[in-house]
Amino acid sequence: MASDTLFVGVDVGSGSARAALVDQKGHVLKSCVKELKTWNHKIGYYEQSSTNVWDCCIHVIKNVVTDIHPAKIKGIGFDATCSLVVLDKNCNPISISDAFFLDKDIPNIIMWMDHRAQAEADLINKTNHDILKYVGGKVSLEMEMPKLLWLKKNFSDKWSEFGYFFDLPDFLTWKATGSMSRSLCSLVCKWNYECSVDGKQGWNVSFLREIGLEDLAQDNFIKIGNKVLMPGEKCGGLLEDVAKELGLLPGTPVATSIIDAHAGGLGMIGTNGEGIDKDMTSRLSLICGTSTCHMAVNRNAVNVEGIWGPYFSAMVPNLWLNEAGQSASGMLLDYIISSHPAGMELLRKHSAGDIRSHLKNLLLKLAQAQGLSDMSMLTKDFHVWPDFHGNRSPLADPTMKGMIIGLTIDRSEENLALLYLATLQALSYGTRHIMDTLVSAGYEAFKSLLICGGITKDPLFVQIQADVVGLPILKPHEPESVLVGSAILGACASQYFNNVQDAIENMGGTAEVISPNASLKPFHDKKYRVFLRMFQDQLKYRNIMNS
Template sequence: MNTRSSSQERINYQLFMFNSIFVIMLYYSNHARAALVDCYGQVIKSSARNLQIWRPQADFYEQSSTDIWESCVNVIKDVIIGINPKEVKGIGFDATCSLVALDNNGNPLSVSQSKINQQNIIMWMDHRAQDEADFINKTGHEILKFVGGKVSLEMEIPKLMWLKKHLPSLWTKYGHFFDLPDFLTWKATGYESRSMCSLVCKWNYECLSSGSHGWNLNFLNQIGLDDLAENNFCKIGNKVLMPGEFCGGLLPNIADLLGLLPNTPVATSIIDAHAGGLGMIGTMGGEIEQDMSSRLSLICGTSTCHMAVNNKPIEVKGVWGPYFSAMVPNLWLNEAGQSASGMLLDHILSSHPAGSKLLQKLETGNLRMHLRKLLQGMAKSRRLSDVNFLTKDLHVWPDFHGNRSPIADPSLTGMIVGLKIDKSEENLALLYLATLQALAYGTRHIIEALVQAGYRPFKSMLICGGLAKDPLFIQIQADSVGIPILKPHEKESVLVGSAILGACASQYFNSVQSAIENMGGKADAIQPNKNIKSFHDKKFNVFLKMFHDQMQYRNMMC
């Protein structure tokens, strides 16, 4: 922390910090991050550490809960240096929806066929459970109506089925399964509670607006996981709390380890993308309508999640949900997304000959800036009014890691039309631009599915995450859909979302709704360029045709 030059400034700083909320979060799958966030939703200080990821074979992604927790401890210590522990009012956790496996004593137990206990997390992006997901979907069970008609292999129940089938010698030794956000609150407090957000969105746990909720034993019986019901579902959770609800205070030994006070309030957790949606949805952006159901939130990281809320349940084919109170209390959530967005762009950059060379001397952010300048120069030299016109004959279908929404087919693959024998930086820039456009058309495809199912046309989109740092990505999203985008002044909306929960657990605010209103902050509005809407309409039609062509190729090869 910088030393202030006057006593008045020091007093203001101390008062400012007195109102701060402490939040720890795991984000982007490969980073643990912590931050101090004040009661106005502003990030004061943050810290990040890299996490280890194993890829034992294609489409397998594993992590270590020990590595993640130790990294969390380190980043927490980083952000509280020089801070009076009394100023930390509450703690909120969020994390990726990954499956954590522990033994009966709470120690890591392997999810890997190598049986290395350190590798005890199946990550959200892991696609090993394809057969298990297919089996569940063929049952046609009524519970599938809450996941757009199909369970995803990214969810936890198919992964549990995979463990039981492929690691039978370990199955009876597993004592606890957690979603990663709930694992973090358990490590901090010792309480084995689960978040309604994680269970409803990723575990096929039922929650209705009537207040009725619970595990569906008929469903577990039908898919062969009825043994998880033993001892009142103790392995997968029998105490379920709402996000932001007090789930316990910091254990004395954990508080001592972190340098905080024992019993500091800890909030029931939330999934990282949902934290981003929560942190943005109350944002004020000029004259743009602030009705939550008129806004679509985009949380853009390794993947992109599209969050929409409504006061009534809307079933959307190929889109997860409707989930009651999973993000905003008393509102139904539909969750769509793209399995690879940031990860796809990184692949495009690193796999191109020019990109691999540029990455040796430029960081990813600087490389993208370099490409934007190249595109501007190319458009100017060709006397084009907008850079988007450069890709008239270059088209991308972006599902290199399957389609999450609205087609809900993880077996789909990527497609590129218009390739040339060209290793130049200009060629890389064009391919990068076409990929940005394809991701935007994916958003438009999702919006059309939501509206067709019953959502009112959206008036704006909110955006956060790593890709929100790219102005070209944001502008293309606005242009292709034809509605403005709100970019929060506070760039770390996911951190703010977790801070909102921490504020509620500490009772600084008496409800999540109140915290949203006070901590939402302001945003800049990026307006769509209506002059190129017809161009994007044509490319979107090509986009849809590419999917149908892929299906036709499959049928031809049967």
């Protein structure tokens, strides 16, 4: 391997841990993935084990640094989902589950996608505390304070035994370095840590008191963190025993972590596309996996109802971040296929990727048979509202349900193809809804979208996003933007680059530009009007039933 300057990026997603060996130009030279255990013993409950997560991280890091001279690894960066890790006072895992497990790996993580803390989120939002304006007006049950409150209420006998609470990205840097520091990214985005326009920074004691978690302030906030660092800032060096296990040098710089979607935004936002404005504030980044995160940055703090933020320096230093998203995107598409009779049959014979290609071919044949200029027009009478797992943005209503209009008694593959297409379109209309909300609140009109993640392997998904919003989409040539983002942090910790901005520009790479089909604008405009009516109608049905 030619380069003597290499970085390791580690990404812990919902279903797997991944690591990549990345050079100083942002090229992924080698990667490895290992699946994680997840327990889903009740509807809405999703739990993991921090022991299992860390074991998987060790496995993938060892794999990518095998046969590499340890001195070439200049820095390591971690990102992960914003899941809550609970340890006892001796820093050991302590169960947060009410189910009985024989597994050696104790479930001590409440995942981001866990929806058990609805009542606690509602209670917090009823306070109307001033700090809530930094999360779009209300906390989501995906955030950490509702989950902590749920633990205090439902594990009151064990609450005093809980010693430390980490966001999963910060847990990983602690395991690597022994540093109890926390990332500003995780704290401002998911923990209601104050970082306000008037310069205030710190835990807001009045907020903790009002929601019944004032005991977290004891001993200088030791349980939730009292040393806060910027993403990419060196939080420590590899511990000797960890370095030995990995085959790396003790003291190898480890960066302060970042949330996984934010790593994707970081890895993409400096990407070059021919003829596309490079101003970061003109771009909306989509990180598409189990869920989709929509990341927008602004030079000014913009409060947007129903959209998280503004968060200062949570992704790009000195820029304010607004974070929107869809709670289920890749997860929804998988469900649409697996829950359909034809999809169940296809899954017995083919991989998910092959099935999606097959459905696209069916759609092409259907469009040709009907004399349509584009397959998108097949769904004239087929409409989907995609909130099968609640609405994250911009309605910020986890109780929203999915809706389908156009169902018939049809078990065919062609019917599944139409449903799949309508769902792809619905996710794209959700992106447009988020963009419209951001612009209405004060953002300048966006000029392009950046896109990465598992779903983007389906070119139909990417093209429909472009067609629906009427903007070019940049799809990085380096497909692993999340891993590049975490490697950028490692590069910053190593001080190879002057700052994060420098690292973004040097490691961002280039992108394919996907242009929108302008002829489809009238069709998608009409479908978008139906899309907006669907959620309004759902609220009317709810009001009728509650009257």
